[in-house]
Amino acid sequence: MTAxxxxxxxxxxxxxxRVVATSPDRERNWAAVHALATWLETADVDGVHGAVxxxxxxxxxxxxxxxxxxxxxxxxxxxMRQLDYVGTPARTPRQFDVPVVYGGEYGPDLQKVADHExxxxxxxxxxxxxxxxxxxxxxxxxxxxxxxxxxxxxPVPRLKDPRxxxxxxxxxxxxxxxxxxxxxxxxxxxxxxQTPLTxxxxxxxxxxxxxxxxxxxxxxxxxxxxQHFAGLELEASA
Amino acid sequence: xxxxxxxxxxxxxxxxxxxRFKGPRYGLPVNGALDQFSARAANxxxxxxxxxxxxxxxxxxxxxxxxxxxxIAVTGAPLTLTVGxxxxxxxxxxxxxxxxxxxLHGMNTGLRVYVAVHGALDAPTxxxxxxxxxxxxxxxxxxxxxxxxxxxxxxxxRQPYFDLPLFRLGLTRPGTSASPVIDVTDGPDIAEFGxxxxxLFNTSYTVSGRSNHIGLRLGGALPERQSAAxxxxxxxxxxxxxxxxxxxxxxxxxxxGVTAGYPVLGVVTSRSLDVLAQARPGxxxxxxxxxxxxxxxxxRAAMRELEALRTSVNTVFGLLGVGAPASWRELMPxxxx
Numbered sequence: 255m256t257a258x259x260x261x262x263x264x265x266x267x268x269x270x271x272r273v274v275a276t277s278p279d280r281e282r283n284w285a286a287v288h289a290l291a292t293w294l295e296t297a298d299v300d301g302v303h304g305a306v307x308x309x310x311x312x313x314x315x316x317x318x319x320x321x322x323x324x325x326x327x328x329x330x331x332x333x334m335r336q337l338d339y340v341g342t343p344a345r346t347p348r349q350f351d352v353p354v355v356y357g358g359e360y361g362p363d364l365q366k367v368a369d370h371e372x373x374x375x376x377x378x379x380x381x382x383x384x385x386x387x388x389x390x391x392x393x394x395x396x397x398x399x400x401x402x403x404x405x406x407x408x409p410v411p412r413l414k415d416p417r418x419x420x421x422x423x424x425x426x427x428x429x430x431x432x433x434x435x436x437x438x439x440x441x442x443x444x445x446x447x448q449t450p451l452t453x454x455x456x457x458x459x460x461x462x463x464x465x466x467x468x469x470x471x472x473x474x475x476x477x478x479x480x481q482h483f484a485g486l487e488l489e490a491s492a
Numbered sequence: 493x494x495x496x497x498x499x500x501x502x503x504x505x506x507x508x509x510x511x512r513f514k515g516p517r518y519g520l521p522v523n524g525a526l527d528q529f530s531a532r533a534a535n536x537x538x539x540x541x542x543x544x545x546x547x548x549x550x551x552x553x554x555x556x557x558x559x560x561x562x563x564i565a566v567t568g569a570p571l572t573l574t575v576g577x578x579x580x581x582x583x584x585x586x587x588x589x590x591x592x593x594x595x596l597h598g599m600n601t602g603l604r605v606y607v608a609v610h611g612a613l614d615a616p617t618x619x620x621x622x623x624x625x626x627x628x629x630x631x632x633x634x635x636x637x638x639x640x641x642x643x644x645x646x647x648x649x650r651q652p653y654f655d656l657p658l659f660r661l662g663l664t665r666p667g668t669s670a671s672p673v674i675d676v677t678d679g680p681d682i683a684e685f686g687x688x689x690x691x692l693f694n695t696s697y698t699v700s701g702r703s704n705h706i707g708l709r710l711g712g713a714l715p716e717r718q719s720a721a722x723x724x725x726x727x728x729x730x731x732x733x734x735x736x737x738x739x740x741x742x743x744x745x746x747x748x749g750v751t752a753g754y755p756v757l758g759v760v761t762s763r764s765l766d767v768l769a770q771a772r773p774g775x776x777x778x779x780x781x782x783x784x785x786x787x788x789x790x791x792r793a794a795m796r797e798l799e800a801l802r803t804s805v806n807t808v809f810g811l812l813g814v815g816a817p818a819s820w821r822e823l824m825p826x827x828x829x
């Protein structure tokens with residue numbers, strides 16, 4: 255048994271609560287909120303619609319006719335105690351390899367990011383492809399794999415004027431985060447490249463192939479190879 | 493026996509339900525009927541379970557033809573409803589004969605109308621919901637000539653006395669106003685806005701034409717975040733009030749992306765989200781501070797009213813021999829098959 259991960263529970267309207275893990279250890283916070291989300295799903299409590307875990311927090315959504323913020327708060331505290339007792343279940347992560355065409359029409363903000371970081375375009379690509387990223391959570395839009403970003407010297411600012419449409423497969427960075435857009439959607443992050451792989455398949459269950467905790471690595475391909483991958487779906491390589 | 497109806501003028505309409513409640517876990521917005529009270533009421537008045545697929549018609553005129561005898565109910569924003577050219581009441585069950593056209597026009601005060609058909613409409617589902625998702629590209633596309641399946645037909649209910657309404661079910665219809673008051677609870681990040689948070693409650697906000705099912709954009713005096721630190725992406729509730737730019741306040745509605753990196757100043761209550769669903773561009777909104785306990789109580793009172801309505805409808809339908817609960821439950825697939 256480990257010491258309890260400290261949490262704060264914040265009201266977020268009459269149909270949701272935000273639970274934030276507040277230990278100094280980011281990895282532990284992340285593991286705790288994902289374990290809590292899984293526990294809530296497994297417990298299948300009446301009136302709980304589901305949980306949205308991200309980095310250090312989980313949003314618990316519920317039906318205020320069936321239950322209440324007060325009851326869910328008590329339930330969350332119970333879950334945390336139980337998880338601290340049994341530990342966080344481990345799952346072997348899968349690896350996803352993602353080919354990316356950087357720059358040009360595929361990554362219109364690549365030069366801007368390089369200028370902001372005071373690095374060459376080649377150095378930005380090298381840093382972006384240098385390591386495997388842990389998929390921290392599924393985010394907007396449409397189950398995007400949200401990852402801790404590459405080891406750039408500075409956080410990347412969001413675009414002043416968000417684009418009305420960013421294509422599916424866009425590979426973007428903002429702040430200290432990195433992401434792939436599974437579907438075309440508006441976006442305010444800097445787009446540095448695009449993968450030709452299909453990420454989201456609405457006819458499949460689940461819609462996206464990865465889960466939080468899985469590993470993802472980018473590798474550069476020349477623009478001429480983009481078409482070779484067209485129509486192929488993103489799949490785990492290991 | 494199942495029936496069909498044919499869309500004659502789609503306007504801006506979709507087949508939806510109460511939402512994809514399992515979606516947010518997988519990064520998909522909940523979506524579904526923006527005015528949940530009106531959608532539930534329409535289904536109840538049509539003798540359906542609350543969550544059955546129904547039509548949501550936004551802003552524009554709409555027409556459909558019944559290809560078989562149907563029983564429908566139309567709720568939401570006030571407008572002129574005609575069936576076979578006869579003007580008919582909203583918020584009541586209405587009999588439609590095969591061949592008759594159902595026309596909705598003149599939606600001038602609210603923004604969204606719900607049309608439920610007894611026995612519900614057939615629609616494909618994703619994660620258990622037929623609600624369209626514009627990002628994923630899921631949902632039935634309605635256009636002139638689209639044929640929708642209704643799972644049941646209902647022989648015409650004869651009105652024995654002229655000029656008397658068929659039903660008096662006693663539901664309080666939600667009012668629509670061009671200057672609604674919207675209840676808000678404190679958001680988890682309200683402290684980040686310091687004293688400027690109070691501006692939210694001292695300002696009139698105007699609904700922008702760029703508002704949609706994802707969120708309402710409101711112009712007016714804006715509270716300002718007091719720090720500039722990067723915020724980690726977090727799950728944001730439907731109803732979250734954010735200040736993403738210097739131009740507008742953003743109130744997220746059911747189409748909202750499930751995660752965002754903006755601090756949440758306040759959260760609109762479930763009841764008031766229904767009111768916002770009816771706010772038209774140009775309408776003026778004021779916010780009023782409330783508590784989660786108060787908001788929960790108001791939501792529950794509204795739901796109890798719908799429960800009472802369901803009881804009355806079931807009684808009336810039972811007496812008329814239409815869609816008593818036993819007969820519509822038969823349509824649900826037996827468990828394990």
